[in-house]
Amino acid sequence: MARMKFLCDAERCIECNGCVTACKQEHDIPWGVNRRRVVTINDGVPGERSISVACMHCSDAPCMAVCPVDCFYKTEEGVVLHDKDLCIGCGYCFYACPFGAPQFPQTGAFGVRGKMDKCTFCAGGPEANNSEEEFRKYGRNRLAEGKLPACAEMCSTKALLGGDGDVLADIYRQRVTVRGRGGDVWGWATAYGQPGQAPAQAPAKGGKS
Amino acid sequence: MIRSAWVIGVAAAAFALAACGERPQVIQYKQGAYQGKPDQKPYANAPFDGNQQKWDNDLRQRNQAQNEYKRIGS
Secondary structure (H helix, E strand, C coil): CCCEEEEECCCCCCCCCHHHHHHHHHHCCCCCCCCCEEEEECECCCCCEEEEECCCCCCCCHHHHHCCCCCEEECCCCCEEECCCCCCCCCHHHHHCCCCCCECCECCCCCCECCCECCCCCECCCCCCCCHHHHHHHCCECHHHCCCCHHHHHCCCCCEEEEEHHHHHHHHHHHHHHHCCCCCCCCHHHHHCCCCCCCCCCCCCCCEC | CHHHHHHHHHHHHHHHCCCCCCCCCCCCCCCCCCCCCCCCCCCCCCCCCCCHHHHHHHHHHHHHHHCHHHHCCC
């Protein structure tokens, strides 16, 4: 049983925003909604790093925990999806999500907040697979077509990987072994440091985080 | 003397038992159950027609397209 995950290789991401464009095009996403975005740390400073961020399809998703109408569910493949017919657009999931994944279309003149929209891992939602209704509400269901998320498959440098977590781990492990570095960019040691070593550096002067 | 000892005893008992009536103030969170419509499996439709094994294999094979070390045949 596949366990779907995203993995972004910060050594490879060149901040081209191809993943963002692929996502918007694939699902016909309206203005103001970004299911995926590229975040750059120390932008413009030598050593800058970028990663592509969307819903991480958490194993213990905080959005599911805080939703007052229980509109979230998790598929057998570990993809976190939601029913837009139930969503009341309260925004709790946005506050709970550590990645800022939930998006809210604002269509009214007074900033009326619409139903939540987020990355579906290209798995659609609770409508008939590949139906018009599913596309209109959730975007294209590539998993039902035997394909993987458009953002990962379109990534020119293959920085963004998407698919079964075990397979991704194998790909990344081989990559790190071949180039001899890069496995330590993210993780515990980067965030909190190791004994006798300072934790992650603050953004450099002149750069923006 | 007896009276003051009695007062001190009552005060000590009141102090010692002060927290006995305390109730837990933390909300016991219960995970809600999904209230929406059921979703179809991704392999329920054509071309897989319910064949999960084929879907798994196809996806695993497609996943390797993201591994350029495999793609260039090295």
